[in-house]
Amino acid sequence: MEIKNIAILTSGGDCQGMNTTVNIVVRIATLKGLNVYGVRQGYRGLCENNFVKLTNANVENISSLGGTILKTARFPEFKEDEIVDKAVNNLKERNIDALIIIGGDGSFRGAKSLMEKGIDIIAIPGTIDNDLRYTDRCLGFDTAVNNACNFIENVKQTMGALDRGVIFEVMGRYCGDIALHTAAATACDIVAVPEKPTSEEEFIQKVKDCITINKKVPTVVIAEKLYDIEKVTKRLNEETGIEFKSSVVGYVQRGGAPSVWDRTLAMQFGVRAVELITKGILNKAIGIKGNNVFEMNINDALHCEYNYNYELLNLFYLLNTKVED
Ligand code: ADP
Ligand code: F6P
8 A cells, every 4th residue: 555644643641752753754754755744632633633734844943842733632532432433534534544643551542442443553652651661761751850850959959958858759640760760860768659569657667767777868759649748748747857848840840852862762763653654564653672663563562561670679779778888
């Protein structure tokens, strides 16, 4: 089948590197003589027929921007069969031969629904959470961790000056990658991640041990949704005799210019996506392992074995073990 028209959309939480990917896809696909359409607002736009033809001029100077020029959406309706049918009809009416989807695990499930109805897809992992397990890295993760680190370093300095403890909450929706990498890179004392669950009681005890055994005023990173940060901060204030502050790092992690690493990854993913489409290799998820970009079936990507970086977690624990100098 000759491929002439392709479309691209960004879905779920935006992440740094989405724009870089769109830029590369448009430029490379145009060079190869393909027509490229952008779908606005992810799956919502797919159902509402919100397509726009993309040219090189449309994507000039977007590579270094956070957010997504195509916009994105949380669109839970896409779990419904009839809604997916609408998207399929819109794609067919426009003679779209392949659709590139950039997003996280939810977006990949949406991709699967489309695939099951005969739409040819290439899926690119884009989520700061880094929770797609088939790939070492998702777009946006590196930038988000860097943003969180800058934030935490600044707050740590002022809290340290006043001998205050701090509990930071970082993003990651059920995935501890941002928390672990951020805590390790900023030399915090304690990290709490969902991959190594501890009760609130155990967590509080760990912080207390850090004060009594390690003789430190602790800086702590917890992953989103693990504990009620206000509650645990209040308890630590009342139970330790040290002043604790809470600090939710928040959306600053998801915004701002993509790091060089994320831009490079976006370029690699974008180039591979167009290459696969032109070769007729479809319904693949693109990823990276070590330095190698690869592709695998989207269904397999969604069922990949859990490979949390316990090595880094254990190193973090080791570095925070009290030793006499
Ligand atoms: P992310 O892709 O970053 O994980 P979401 O979880 O919000 O973000 O998923 C993005 C979108 O993918 C959802 O808003 C919805 O439109 C679609 N989606 C999520 N889960 C499913 C599912 N099980 N079936 C079909 N579509 C889904
Ligand atoms: O995009 C991922 C993420 O930032 C998660 O870390 C977080 O749980 C969620 O999105 C927040 O979603 P929203 O932007 O809809 O508040």
